[in-house]
Amino acid sequence: MKVLAEIFSQGEEVVCGQILDSNAAWLAQHLNELGFTVRRHTAVGDRLDDLVGLIKEIAGRADCCICTGGLGPTCDDLTAEAVSIAAGQALQLDEVALRQIEAYFSQRQRPMPDINRKQAYFPQQATRIDNPTGTAPGFAMRIQRCWFVFLPGVPSEMKVMFSDVREQLLSRFSLQPDRLMILRSIGIGESAIQQCLAKMMLPDDVQLGFRAARDEVQTKLLFPGGFSQSELERCVQQAAGLIGDYVFAIDGLEDERGGDLLTVIERGMSLKNRRLAVLETASGGLLAAKCQGRDWLETVLIAKDIAGATRQLAAEPDSGEDLSKTAERLASRLMQLQGVDFALVQLFQGSRDDYQQKDKPITLYNCLKTGAGFFHRQQTVSGAAQTKQNQAALLSLDLLRRTLQNQCL
Amino acid sequence: MKVLAEIFSQGEEVVCGQILDSNAAWLAQHLNELGFTVRRHTAVGDRLDDLVGLIKEIAGRADCCICTGGLGPTCDDLTAEAVSIAAGQALQLDEVALRQIEAYFSQRQRPMPDINRKQAYFPQQATRIDNPTGTAPGFAMRIQRCWFVFLPGVPSEMKVMFSDVREQLLSRFSLQPDRLMILRSIGIGESAIQQCLAKMMLPDDVQLGFRAARDEVQTKLLFPGGFSQSELERCVQQAAGLIGDYVFAIDGLEDERGGDLLTVIERGMSLKNRRLAVLETASGGLLAAKCQGRDWLETVLIAKDIAGATRQLAAEPDSGEDLSKTAERLASRLMQLQGVDFALVQLFQGSRDDYQQKDKPITLYNCLKTGAGFFHRQQTVSGAAQTKQNQAALLSLDLLRRTLQNQCL
Numbered sequence: 061m062k063v064l065a066e067i068f069s070q071g072e073e074v075v076c077g078q079i080l081d082s083n084a085a086w087l088a089q090h091l092n093e094l095g096f097t098v099r100r101h102t103a104v105g106d107r108l109d110d111l112v113g114l115i116k117e118i119a120g121r122a123d124c125c126i127c128t129g130g131l132g133p134t135c136d137d138l139t140a141e142a143v144s145i146a147a148g149q150a151l152q153l154d155e156v157a158l159r160q161i162e163a164y165f166s167q168r169q170r171p172m173p174d175i176n177r178k179q180a181y182f183p184q185q186a187t188r189i190d191n192p193t194g195t196a197p198g199f200a201m202r203i204q205r206c207w208f209v210f211l212p213g214v215p216s217e218m219k220v221m222f223s224d225v226r227e228q229l230l231s232r233f234s235l236q237p238d239r240l241m242i243l244r245s246i247g248i249g250e251s252a253i254q255q256c257l258a259k260m261m262l263p264d265d266v267q268l269g270f271r272a273a274r275d276e277v278q279t280k281l282l283f284p285g286g287f288s289q290s291e292l293e294r295c296v297q298q299a300a301g302l303i304g305d306y307v308f309a310i311d312g313l314e315d316e317r318g319g320d321l322l323t324v325i326e327r328g329m330s331l332k333n334r335r336l337a338v339l340e341t342a343s344g345g346l347l348a349a350k351c352q353g354r355d356w357l358e359t360v361l362i363a364k365d366i367a368g369a370t371r372q373l374a375a376e377p378d379s380g381e382d383l384s385k386t387a388e389r390l391a392s393r394l395m396q397l398q399g400v401d402f403a404l405v406q407l408f409q410g411s412r413d414d415y416q417q418k419d420k421p422i423t424l425y426n427c428l429k430t431g432a433g434f435f436h437r438q439q440t441v442s443g444a445a446q447t448k449q450n451q452a453a454l455l456s457l458d459l460l461r462r463t464l465q466n467q468c469l
Numbered sequence: 470m471k472v473l474a475e476i477f478s479q480g481e482e483v484v485c486g487q488i489l490d491s492n493a494a495w496l497a498q499h500l501n502e503l504g505f506t507v508r509r510h511t512a513v514g515d516r517l518d519d520l521v522g523l524i525k526e527i528a529g530r531a532d533c534c535i536c537t538g539g540l541g542p543t544c545d546d547l548t549a550e551a552v553s554i555a556a557g558q559a560l561q562l563d564e565v566a567l568r569q570i571e572a573y574f575s576q577r578q579r580p581m582p583d584i585n586r587k588q589a590y591f592p593q594q595a596t597r598i599d600n601p602t603g604t605a606p607g608f609a610m611r612i613q614r615c616w617f618v619f620l621p622g623v624p625s626e627m628k629v630m631f632s633d634v635r636e637q638l639l640s641r642f643s644l645q646p647d648r649l650m651i652l653r654s655i656g657i658g659e660s661a662i663q664q665c666l667a668k669m670m671l672p673d674d675v676q677l678g679f680r681a682a683r684d685e686v687q688t689k690l691l692f693p694g695g696f697s698q699s700e701l702e703r704c705v706q707q708a709a710g711l712i713g714d715y716v717f718a719i720d721g722l723e724d725e726r727g728g729d730l731l732t733v734i735e736r737g738m739s740l741k742n743r744r745l746a747v748l749e750t751a752s753g754g755l756l757a758a759k760c761q762g763r764d765w766l767e768t769v770l771i772a773k774d775i776a777g778a779t780r781q782l783a784a785e786p787d788s789g790e791d792l793s794k795t796a797e798r799l800a801s802r803l804m805q806l807q808g809v810d811f812a813l814v815q816l817f818q819g820s821r822d823d824y825q826q827k828d829k830p831i832t833l834y835n836c837l838k839t840g841a842g843f844f845h846r847q848q849t850v851s852g853a854a855q856t857k858q859n860q861a862a863l864l865s866l867d868l869l870r871r872t873l874q875n876q877c878l
Contacts, residue, residue: 099514101484167830269487347754412762415762
């Protein structure tokens with residue numbers, strides 16, 4: 061028995077195309093994983109008639125609908141009003157919601173503007189959904205055959221709140237969720253991964269998918285509910301083995317192999333209780349920014365190029381040696397100056413103009429010095445300047461990750 | 470008289486959330502610019518009933534609809550069949566389309582698979598739209614009140630074909646494009662802006678909207694086509710004046726006041742030909758990362774806290790003076806060490822734990838030293854650690870922007 065779900069986004073900025081509706085895709089993925097059949101996405105702007113009409117339509121044809129947007133304090137935020145009309149239920153003040161909104165402002169030592177009171181009004185039979193990170197609480201309620209969940213449009217708030225919603229949906233609907241395993245990799249593209257996996261015979265009912273995210277490529281294996289656990293683990297292991305050590309984590313197994321790149325590095329660094337100093341060039345501060353709040357990162361120096369790096373470390377200038385020698389020399393110097401366990405030096409070859417141009421690649425050179433010696437990696441980075449910058453930060457961190465995972469340090 | 474448009478996307482990969490529907494956003498923007506009022510986006514998968522039903526719905530309520538996807542050769546590509554059913558017109562072979570598809574394959578020295586013949590069949594009264602870069606031609610036709618345009622889902626093909634579609638739409642509809650003015654601000658929230666604007670009497674036909682993006686808050690004024698230019702400028706000036714110097718740029722006027730924060734700073738710095746050194750603490754490298762490739766940024770130093778900053782600059786330790794004095798002292802030292810025109814020092818008060826916790830704010834302190842003296846700003850920053858980090862980077866840069874815009878340097 062299929063449980064039909066829809067996604068509904070409210071906001072002129074979506075309908076006018078000023079922003080991509082990433083909420084809809086994110087929610088659809090998560091509803092699918094829970095075992096819902098997602099049938100339709102709809103986005104409308106902030107006209108009350110359109111909203112009321114759409115809610116009535118969906119109320120008659122779906123079992124569940126997740127709506128985002130339109131819960132803010134301003135005059136163009138009309139969701140609660142539209143639901144009230146569509147459901148024929150007056151809006152009423154939720155005292156707890158009001159106190160939460162007041163607390164949000166008092167924590168920030170700002171008076172609550174009057175217009176924010178509006179965000180504490182819900183239709184009579186609605187159940188409040190707390191918003192721990194913003195001013196707009198959500199709410200959920202049945203209208204005709206459909207269970208509606210209304211969440212704010214700010215993606216970070218929506219995602220935090222969805223973890224509560226998830227539990228409620230699981231207890232409200234009888235779903236047989238699929239199991240999604242995600243192999244998270246860095247430094248290898250989708251089509252190369254697909255070629256690695258060509259030899260693999262996947263069972264017919266297992267779906268293979270890919271997603272190229274900003275900071276990683278994900279290979280997704282979707283197993284139907286009830287699939288044998290041992291067979292599942294065998295499939296995942298085989299796929300990970302074929303892709304190789306580009307895979308830095310596997311999400312979905314019940315062990316400690318999941319997480320993003322920084323989480324994986326955090327596990328390795330705190331286990332080994334090591335401290336790191338970094339010199340970054342191509343990533344220009346972004347490596348440091350990605351490591352915000354990590355205790356194992358002692359110091360980061362930023363330089364524009366090899367000459368700048370040499371100056372910063374008061375090292376001998378390069379006398380025509382190759383890049384790997386320069387990197388080793390600078391890593392040794394950095395380790396000595398900062399008195400750390402690990403020193404990571406990121407250099408690149410290519411002019412400033414090449415860096416800024418989309419169609420010109422640069423050569424990235426990373427060297428990590430540890431007590432066990434030097435670890436090197438050379439890679440080509442291409443794309444727009446921002447893409448190069450981000451890839452440089454990730455690939456330097458990935459050398460650290462590889463060394464932590466593969467070496468006895 | 471508004472000309473109502475809708476966007477309709479066909480594809481399981483959109484409905485399941487495997488891909489973001491970037492076509493919808495792109496088309497919506499372009500339709501808006503042409504003067505259409507975009508009212509709704511809908512995405513459905515590849516079920517024939519859903520497609521037929523949706524086409525009938527739209528045929529009764531919109532003047533124009535652009536549809537993407539479902540024109541491929543495989544069994545899940547059902548758009549032409551659905552249109553044929555919804556419009557009550559049989560599919561018939563378009564000989565020209567067939568020759569184009571055959572030519573596509575013969576140019577690539579591959580035989581045309583039989584299944585591709587399907588792509589040359591359109592409903593009887595359809596007009597073909599040539600596809601110069603792929604196998605799937607599009608088509609357009611009227612159903613009830615609505616002019617439908619069907620394009621392939623591959624973004625590159627769709628975009629090339631839209632340039633023909635655009636000309637056809639301009640000659641078919643009598644359009645008067647709206648004008649969108651965007652006041653871009655930093656350091657002030659949506660609801661505070663709305664309160665600032667409460668005193669303002671906007672003409673009834675001007676629409677006010679807000680958007681809280683990651684790096685700024687946008688206040689949007691949408692003026693109908695034909696609105697008086699002098700009155701438009703007066704409205705925009707009044708709104709900008711009421712919000713105050715939180716506004717760093719205005720997009721949509723025909724002058725050089727638009728752009729994001731970095732663009733505005735770039736204009737100021739290159740005009741004045743100044744060089745900057747920065748010491749960042751709370752933003753931990755992100756300020757540097759945001760300035761990637763900017764020539765006016767000479768050096769960035771990163772420190773974890775005031776003690777670290779003092780060490781990095783080999784300055785006298787703090788002897789209980791207040792934060793503004795410390796910041797001034799460090800800015801002077803930074804300027805002296807680096808020999809730059811401007812020195813920007815970012816400090817914060819609050820423990821490392823406060824920083825990492827969502828509900829604990831920190832106090833951010835920025836000091837910019839220029840030849841004209843010191844400029845200070847103290848602000849409270851709250852939210853998750855990543856939000857604090859991003860806000861800190863932005864607010865430090867915003868002090869530079871304010872000083873460049875408001876002072877004779």
